[in-house]
Amino acid sequence: MTITNTDILANSPISFPGLFGNWEFTASSVALNIGHGIYWYGIILGLGVLFGMLLCLKQAKHYGIQEDNLLDLVLMGVPLGILGARIYYVLFYLDRFRNTDGSLNWGSIVAIWDGGLAIYGTVIAVFLMAFLYCRRKHIRLGAMTDLCVMGLMLGQAIGRWGNFMNREAFGAETTLPWRMRLTTIYGSFVEVHPTFLYESLWNVLGLCLVLFVISKARHFDGENTWFYFLWYGMGRFWIEGLRTDSLYLFDWTFMGEPIRVSQALSLVMILVSAAMLFYQIRIRHASRADLMVNQLAADEAEAAESTGESTDTREAEAAESSSEPDGEPTADAQPETPAEGGSTETPAVSLPTQEQVEQTAGSLYSAASTVLDAILGGSGN
Numbered sequence: 001m002t003i004t005n006t007d008i009l010a011n012s013p014i015s016f017p018g019l020f021g022n023w024e025f026t027a028s029s030v031a032l033n034i035g036h037g038i039y040w041y042g043i044i045l046g047l048g049v050l051f052g053m054l055l056c057l058k059q060a061k062h063y064g065i066q067e068d069n070l071l072d073l074v075l076m077g078v079p080l081g082i083l084g085a086r087i088y089y090v091l092f093y094l095d096r097f098r099n100t101d102g103s104l105n106w107g108s109i110v111a112i113w114d115g116g117l118a119i120y121g122t123v124i125a126v127f128l129m130a131f132l133y134c135r136r137k138h139i140r141l142g143a144m145t146d147l148c149v150m151g152l153m154l155g156q157a158i159g160r161w162g163n164f165m166n167r168e169a170f171g172a173e174t175t176l177p178w179r180m181r182l183t184t185i186y187g188s189f190v191e192v193h194p195t196f197l198y199e200s201l202w203n204v205l206g207l208c209l210v211l212f213v214i215s216k217a218r219h220f221d222g223e224n225t226w227f228y229f230l231w232y233g234m235g236r237f238w239i240e241g242l243r244t245d246s247l248y249l250f251d252w253t254f255m256g257e258p259i260r261v262s263q264a265l266s267l268v269m270i271l272v273s274a275a276m277l278f279y280q281i282r283i284r285h286a287s288r289a290d291l292m293v294n295q296l297a298a299d300e301a302e303a304a305e306s307t308g309e310s311t312d313t314r315e316a317e318a319a320e321s322s323s324e325p326d327g328e329p330t331a332d333a334q335p336e337t338p339a340e341g342g343s344t345e346t347p348a349v350s351l352p353t354q355e356q357v358e359q360t361a362g363s364l365y366s367a368a369s370t371v372l373d374a375i376l377g378g379s380g381n
Contacts, residue, residue: 003190004244005115005168009183012167018177019190029165039113041162048158049078052151062215063147064293065139070147073133077126077281084125084343085117086110092118092247092261115166118247119156120265125150142222149329150210150227157203171195171242193242202235220286226273233269 013024032038040153060070061170090097090109095117097109108114130148134141163169167182171193180194206228214227240246240262249259288294 002244003173003184003192005170005184007184008167008190009185012168012183014164014167015179015181016194018179027165029167036111036113039162040165041115041199042113044162044165045155045159048155049074051158052153055154056147056151056301059147059150062187062293063143064291064296065144065147069137069139069144073130073144076133077129080129081122081126082112082117085119085121086112086120088118088124089116089247094287097343114170114247115163115168120262123152140292142220142225146215146218146221146224149225150207151216153203153207153210153228153232157180157200157207160196165192169196169199169243169245171198171239172244176327185378192244195239195242198239203232206231206235218291219288220280220284220290221292223277223280223364226276226280229269229273230277233273235268237266240266250345286334 011026012029013026015022015024027040029039029041030037031040033042053070056074057067060067086109094104097105099105126148127145130144131141133139134144160169170180170182172195173191175191176192176193178197179191180197181189181191184190194355209231210224210227214224218224246260246262249261249264252259289298343375
């Protein structure tokens with residue numbers, strides 16, 4: 001018999017007998033009994049969002065993204081992401097949310113505290129919203145998503161531990177050393193794949209690759225994003241094959257087997273992202289100079305250079321103007337002649353300086369002495 005989430009006893013003790021022997025984890029899935037209860041699931045998801053946002057804020061300058069724009073996107077993206085995740089889950093599990101008469105049970109549909117969020121719904125909703133936001137703000141979508149996927153990967157790595165607290169998102173039975181033991185509602189034990197842990201570690205590894213390898217040699221805006229789709233698609237494809245609570249693509253089958261929605265989407269993501277990376281890097285030969293952050297830096301440098309040249313020109317003109325002697329007209333200066341019949345205005349007269357007076361007096365004295373010598377010399381002949 002295949003064991004699913006509904007077969008597990010609420011707040012069942014969790015143990016890893018192959019690693020820690022008889023030690024058991026017995027914490028409740030409810031952190032605080034207030035109202036419907038504050039679940040660890042929600043708290044851990046909140047921590048994932050918080051740490052993901054802090055990582056993005058720290059990396060924003062490397063992508064040419066202003067922090068205000070990032071915060072706007074997060075404030076809109078978080079509620080829309082949760083809504084998208086719930087809608088996605090409900091659509092593919094619609095029969096679980098019907099009453100006995102076939103009508104929809106809206107109370108159970110909105111009860112997200114009972115679990116039932118699909119990460120693909122979050123990704124779709126957030127990317128649609130990011131597209132509209134970046135288009136309105138004239139921000140390059142690839143640069144924004146390259147930044148955000150790092151926060152998304154960290155948030156997923158942390159958020160999967162909410163599944164651990166809810167005793168859900170586990171895999172089929174196994175005898176591997178790291179198997180997880182749960183108690184069923186039938187009073188028996190079941191030892192299964194801890195697929196929540198697989199996905200958490202897969203996202204941590206992918207994040208390290210993006211931070212320390214991919215982002216250091218980005219060729220184009222969107223490279224981190226396509227790598228995320230490729231990496232997450234590969235991981236989710238094999239992890240989903242281990243799970244027992246998969247969403248299925250209606251009643252469709254392939255080779256006699258029902259089609260798991262996440263595996264179908266993962267396969268599409270792998271093919272499309274691999275093709276885009278190959279095209280941009282190998283065929284188009286995208287250049288790092290085309291990255292938005294580098295273009296913004298080049299524009300700022302050009303603007304600073306233009307401002308510097310303008311300042312130098314103004315200073316040179318000011319210096320040239322101040323070097324001209326006061327009171328002496330330049331060679332190009334021409335006296336203004338009043339128009340005939342027009343009124344004349346007395347021009348402004350500048351008083352000579354003491355130095356100019358002394359120079360003029362000395363010149364007159366020299367001229368007078370020369371004339372006097374000539375007269376006296378002439379009378380003596």
